[in-house]
Amino acid sequence: MKKVFRKRKRQGAFKYGVNEQWAVKDVSFEVAQGETYGLLGPNGSGKSTLIRILSTLLIPDHGEVRLMGHKLPDEERTVRWKIGRVSVDAAFYKRLSARENLLYSAYLYGLEPKRAEKRAFDILERLGIESRRFSDPLEEMSRGMQQKVSIARALMINPPMLLLDEPTTGLDPKSRRDVQRFLEELRAEEGTTILLTTHDMNEAEHLCARIGFLAHGRLIAEGTAEELRQQAQSVTLEDAFIKMTGESLTDGAEGGKE
C-alpha cells in the first residue's frame, strides 16, 4: 500500500499558547492511498487541531508531517493543491449564494469557472440539493445544505486527499445518510484518500477501513473496528473506546475548543 499521509511518533505536537497545554502530542499514524481513515475522539481530543495541521493552517512545535510525500510546512504550497477540507462549521460568505461561493473557490484554485461550476453542481445534485437553490444566499439554507455546499467546494478541485472534520455533526438523519453515501461512492469511483474525524461510532465503523482512538491529544489505539473491539475485549466500538481511553465520546476538556 502506498502511504499518502504520515505523522511521526513523539514528534507531532502542537501546543496552545495561553495555558501551555498540549493539544496534540505523540500522534503517529499512516494512511494508505485510497483509504478512509477515521479519527474518533470527544470534543477537545485534538481532532480539529490535527486536521488544521494537515490543512497547512497550523505549524506544529515539533514533529514531522508528510502528505503524499510532501513535507509540511516546507512544501505547503504543493500540498494545498492536493487537499480539500470540510470543517464542522461550514465557513462561507453567508450573504453570497452557493454559486458565488463556489465560483470564488474555483477562481482561488485557478480553475476554469464554467467547468468547475458544472462539477460543483453535479456534486450538489448527487447530494440532493435542487439546482433552483444554487442562487440562494447561504444564510437562507439549512445547516445540512450548507454542509453539502461545503463538501461540493472541497471536491470541486478534485483533490486526491480529503480532510473531513466532523462533516455530519449537526445534520438531520437524511442529510447525514446523503453525505455518508456520497463519501462511499467517492472513494469507490475516484479512489480519494479520506481522513475523517468524528465522534459518531456508527459513522466511523461504517465508513472507515481503519480507526484511530484519540483522547487528550494522544493516539491511544488504532486498527480496524474489529481489531479494536478484540483488543478491548468489547462487544461494541463505543465500549472499546471507553475501555481504552477511559472516557466517553461525550466527554471533552472543553467542548468546542478544538
Added chain:
Amino acid sequence: MIAERRQIITPARQMMAFVFRDFSLTKRYFGWVVVFTFYAMVNSATIALIGVAAKDEQLTLTLIVGVLLWSFLSVLFNEIASSVAYERWEGTLEYTFMAPVSRLIHLFGVSLFAAIYSIIRLAIVISALAVFIKLDLSRANLFGILVVLLVSSFAFIGLGLMAAVLPVFSPERGAEATNIFQGCLLLVSGVYYPLDVLPSWLQPFAKLSPATYSLSACRKLMGIGLGQGPLVGAPISAVASELLTLTLMGVVMVPVGLWVFGHVERWAKKTGKLKRTG
C-alpha cells in the same frame, strides 16, 4: 506552451477570485454602499461649502482637494486594511489561507478591487460636488493629478497591508487600531489645513504620511497657493520631489507590508490564531 499559459492564467484567475468575491459582496451589501457613498457626498459638499461661505476660491479648492483625495485614499486603505477583519467575521479566513494562492497574488487581488471601488466612488463624489459648487477644472493639471493618485496608491496599499494583519492578533482590537491609525493620518497630513497650524511636536509626523505629499502635489497641480492671479495648474515637473518621495514610500512600504503580513501569518499558524473567534 501549455505550462507557460497555465503560469499566467492561474495567477490571473486567483487574483480575479478576490475581485469577484468583493464585487459579489458589494452587490449583496449594496444598501450600505449607497449609504456610505451618500454620506461621503454630503460630507464633501459641507466641507467645500465652508470655503464658498468665506468667498475664497483658494480655500474652497484647498478643501475640495483635501476632501476628495482623503475620500479616495482612505477608502483604498480601509478596504485593504479591513480585508482580514471581514474574513475573520465571516469565518472564511482559514479557507482563504489554505488555498494555493501566494500572498502577493492574494493581497494584490484585494488591492485591485479596492482601487477600482475607490475610483468609482471618487467619480460619484466629484459629480455630486458639481451640483453644489461650480467647479472650473479647465486650467488644472488633471493628468498630473491622476499620476499623483496612482503613485500615492502604492504607498497606501503598503500601509493597508501592514494594517490588515492587526485583526490576526485580535479581531476587535485590530479593527479598532486600524481606525485609530487612519484618524492619526487624517490629523497629521494637512487634509483640510496647512501643516504649520499643527502643534510643533506633531509637525514632524506629517513627513511620515504619504497623504501629506499627495495633497501638496495635487494642490500645486490645481494651481492652489501659486500666486494671487487666476488659478493655473503647475506642470508635473513642479511636483517632482513629492512624486519621488511617494514612489520611494511605495517601493518601501509594499514589500515591507508583504513581509510583515507573511511573518504575522506564520506566527498565527504557530499559535493557532487563524482559527475563527467570534
